[in-house]
Amino acid sequence: MNSRDRVLAAFNHEETDRVPIDFSGHRSSGIAAIAYERLRDYLGLERRPIRVYDIQQQLAIVDNDVLDRFDVDTTEVGRAFALDDDDWADWTLPNGSPCQVPVWTLPERVEHAWVIRSQTGRVVGRMPDGALYFEWAYFPWVENEPNHDALEEAMADVMWNIPSPPGPLVEGPDGDHLLVEGVRHLRESSDRAIMGLYSCNLMEWGQYLYRNDNFLALLAGEPDRAHDILERLTVFHLKGLERVLKLVGQYVDVINFSDDLGMQTGPMISPRMYREFFKPRHARLWQRAKELSDAKVMLHSCGDIRLLLPDLIEAGLDAVNPVQISCKGMDAAGLKRDFGKDLTFWGGGCDTQWLLSHATPEAVAEHVRHQVEIMREGGGFVFQQVHNILADVPPENIVAMFDAARGLVQVP
Amino acid sequence: MALIEELREAVVDGQAKLAVAKVTEGLGEGIEAGTLLREGLISAMAQVGKLYEEGEIFVPEMLVAARAMTAALGVLKPHLVEEGVASSGKVAIGTTQGDLHDIGKNLVAMMLEGSGYEIVDLGVDVPADKFIEAIQNGANVVAMSALLTTTMTNMQLAIEAIKAAGLRDKVRIIVGGAPITKSYADEIGADGYAEDASSAVRLVKEVLAA
Numbered sequence: 227m228n229s230r231d232r233v234l235a236a237f238n239h240e241e242t243d244r245v246p247i248d249f250s251g252h253r254s255s256g257i258a259a260i261a262y263e264r265l266r267d268y269l270g271l272e273r274r275p276i277r278v279y280d281i282q283q284q285l286a287i288v289d290n291d292v293l294d295r296f297d298v299d300t301t302e303v304g305r306a307f308a309l310d311d312d313d314w315a316d317w318t319l320p321n322g323s324p325c326q327v328p329v330w331t332l333p334e335r336v337e338h339a340w341v342i343r344s345q346t347g348r349v350v351g352r353m354p355d356g357a358l359y360f361e362w363a364y365f366p367w368v369e370n371e372p373n374h375d376a377l378e379e380a381m382a383d384v385m386w387n388i389p390s391p392p393g394p395l396v397e398g399p400d401g402d403h404l405l406v407e408g409v410r411h412l413r414e415s416s417d418r419a420i421m422g423l424y425s426c427n428l429m430e431w432g433q434y435l436y437r438n439d440n441f442l443a444l445l446a447g448e449p450d451r452a453h454d455i456l457e458r459l460t461v462f463h464l465k466g467l468e469r470v471l472k473l474v475g476q477y478v479d480v481i482n483f484s485d486d487l488g489m490q491t492g493p494m495i496s497p498r499m500y501r502e503f504f505k506p507r508h509a510r511l512w513q514r515a516k517e518l519s520d521a522k523v524m525l526h527s528c529g530d531i532r533l534l535l536p537d538l539i540e541a542g543l544d545a546v547n548p549v550q551i552s553c554k555g556m557d558a559a560g561l562k563r564d565f566g567k568d569l570t571f572w573g574g575g576c577d578t579q580w581l582l583s584h585a586t587p588e589a590v591a592e593h594v595r596h597q598v599e600i601m602r603e604g605g606g607f608v609f610q611q612v613h614n615i616l617a618d619v620p621p622e623n624i625v626a627m628f629d630a631a632r633g634l635v636q637v638p
Numbered sequence: 639m640a641l642i643e644e645l646r647e648a649v650v651d652g653q654a655k656l657a658v659a660k661v662t663e664g665l666g667e668g669i670e671a672g673t674l675l676r677e678g679l680i681s682a683m684a685q686v687g688k689l690y691e692e693g694e695i696f697v698p699e700m701l702v703a704a705r706a707m708t709a710a711l712g713v714l715k716p717h718l719v720e721e722g723v724a725s726s727g728k729v730a731i732g733t734t735q736g737d738l739h740d741i742g743k744n745l746v747a748m749m750l751e752g753s754g755y756e757i758v759d760l761g762v763d764v765p766a767d768k769f770i771e772a773i774q775n776g777a778n779v780v781a782m783s784a785l786l787t788t789t790m791t792n793m794q795l796a797i798e799a800i801k802a803a804g805l806r807d808k809v810r811i812i813v814g815g816a817p818i819t820k821s822y823a824d825e826i827g828a829d830g831y832a833e834d835a836s837s838a839v840r841l842v843k844e845v846l847a848a
Contacts, residue, residue, distance in 0.1 A: 357763070
């Protein structure tokens, strides 16, 4: 059974030789560059410049030697691109270590902070000294009167629009050809399951444009305007999704959609509001994805979203991520009992909000064994720590986590 | 009083324009600003908190209600000053140093303001000396928020700094944010922890009474 079979078997709710492992297959299962540098040293692997492919979250490309060490079963479309040294520029991590970033994302120094700019030259993200990631510096429809007719112009000035690879490498007249060749080569050269990250966020784009509080208030206070922008976003996303899937849909195993709907204590919005504004649009996007490929549909949605799961399932979801088990309604056993036959849980393998960074390796291993035992029964589970491994996570804990996930005796 | 009832309803329903109109109307009729505040706005926000805790409303509905309250309060404020209505307490609020996530913090600030507290919003990425300055300027509660495991530890440093400045017994300190728990709050020597905006209001009342 190879990696791809193992991941797809999980979706078919078949138990496998060991649980499939995701690590850095998408932008919420990765590792911060600072933690990755320490991990490589700890594993005794050769030193090499760390490549930070996700500038906003400071995530490192996890090299094949590490993926092999942990028997990782996933990769993502982006790993097929930015393979030339010319695609990378030298930069320095907040801890002073040298690293490289995609040339189009190279930060600049402005007043005790690093900043990143949109293509229009506007500062859209900012990392003040002492911080470990970039945060929004600009919300188009806070600074300017919201203009839904100028949606794409506004989107260009959002921090998250600064792309990870491939980004600009598949733009231009030769872009389609390069995209197809890159992904086909990845497919032929790796048996890891390939994830296509076509997030198509609706709630989040509303929040990026209007800012979170204003967009939530729009949903409650001006429903017609909220419907209008969400409909335009859906049409925009469908166009992008169709272009990509017509070209490379046949090579992709899992499509990663994304929309954070939860908080620590419950969903951000009521199930009624989800049904009115989001469910029909998610259903359209996911159905189109399935028409254009055989890929499975996964939604990344942080927090306690338990109350929304029945509607997400009805809308056509195959897998939910990251299963934030530290949140109120997200107890793994309860989720597995109530939704396990209808849904694959991609995540929930190890708490990252407290345990992974603070506990001993033994406690991490014990916790992971417990989670895996609950989640793997009857398949429907892909192991992933709940979110990106942050800069402060000790390498011992990372090794303990992945070893425990594969049922190996833990070597501290 | 029908007008106060209508004001309360306008706030609970998140109708800012109507809430402002009702406050203006009430003042015109000679109702005391303090009465409009207590029986209209504060009572409405208590109702909003209750509906949130019962799962009847969610954050968007709470937000529009808090915004309606803030708009109406804006009209009331000069009249409250004139009448000499004292706030229930002064709360200095901010996210910890290095943390830029302020959605939760803003919601807590709005709910507290709607419950009759004076808010000193220190914003995001707040160093310890800003909290100290706020205490020196009369804040009797410090409320700190952190979203990340990498920034939550700065809460403890801020509390240590407040102690070192000799101000710890002059202030109640409460903490919140996704990775924070009651036991962490106890461990770092905070006076309390709240898991959401509506319980933060209850907590402030409790710590000030203690």
